[in-house]
Amino acid sequence: MFVTGATGFLGGAVARDLTGRGVRVVGAGRNREKGAALEAAGVAFHPCDLAHDPDGLARAVAGSDAVVHCAALSAPWGPRRKFVAANVTATRHVVAACERGAVPRLVHVSTPSVLSAPREQIQLTESTAWATPPANQYVATKRRAESHVLDAARKGLDAIVLRPKALFGPGDTTLLPRVLRVAARGRFPLLGDRDPSMDLTWIGDAVTAVRLALEAPSTHRGKVYHVTSGDPQPRSRILETIFEACGLGVRFRRIPLDRALALAGLLEGISRAFTLGRWEPPFTRFTVAEMGFGVTLNIDAARADLGYRPAAGVIERLRETGAAWRTAHTAQGARP
Secondary structure, eight states, X not given: OEEETTTSHHHXXXXXXXXXXXXXXXXXXXXXXXXXXXXXXXXXXXXXXXTTOHHHHHHHHTTOSOEXXXXXXXXXXXXXXXHIIIIIIHHHHHHHHHHHTTOSOEEEEOOGGGGOOSSOEEEEOTTOOOOSSOSSHHHHHHHHHHHHHHHHHHTTOOEEEEEEOSEESTTOSSHHHHHHHHHTTTEEEXXXXXXXXXXXXXXXXXXXXHHHHHHSOGGGTTOEEEEOOSOOEEHHHHHHHHHHHHTOOOEEEEEOHHHHHHHHHHHHHHHHHHHTTOSOOSSOHHHHHHHHSOEEEOOHHIIIIIOOOOOSOHHHHHHHHHHHHHHHHHHTTOOO
């Protein structure tokens, strides 16, 4: 088994889970320190730059019984070239390596952000049309990557696409850290007058979905599946739960959506005009849309085709995640 992005949150969890089940896993990544931690857990680490070493990737993939492609650049802001390299070029190289090595199954981790739009989106299905233009470079490049995988599947590659929504859990390197950085000031913005429902995905549920996709029959080739924990919650309850579990006293400040979108657009313009986009604004129009509008996904297809069953409720898992974060930061002598 070959897992890309194994030094990341989902890739590392997948690699460790499969290794614990007796599967021989080779985990690819660029962070050698995290690679050493993987090796200590029994995962063979392969240092690799997916975007710039296609031949080395092909050699590493050769002989694998499956590939799980988790590697990606997930961020609301950044240079276009970095998103293209990490999300488009790397995916093309992974697909080519699988085709060259006749790999029996590719599981490609995409994102429901390909459906992102500045409006309420409830119970989105896999066939929901993409809004135009794409919200940012992350969305644009993940769309291109997913399209390339599905095109390869139409030509014969046995590939399945998963779209996990808002991954969280101990070890999260994207969602929770960004939220807590804002909350560290003691205040957190609530965008808009409503309390929209939001879907999240516990890391254990995402790992289960990957494992089920690896085991799925070839009749599901070329299909896309939404993945969540199946327990949408009001935005306020999600935030209150995680802040309380982390031991953070946070006051909420309500901001009208139109004002937040206008300010985000202004900050984006300042970044482009004065730093050529190198400065990441504290929030962007994409993050305003993500936090200000309700987004939930329909996971009926994953339930029916893959036998996917989320393991536990979101609130319980948020409390576990917050408690783990608090314990880790207390041990480090940091403010809990």
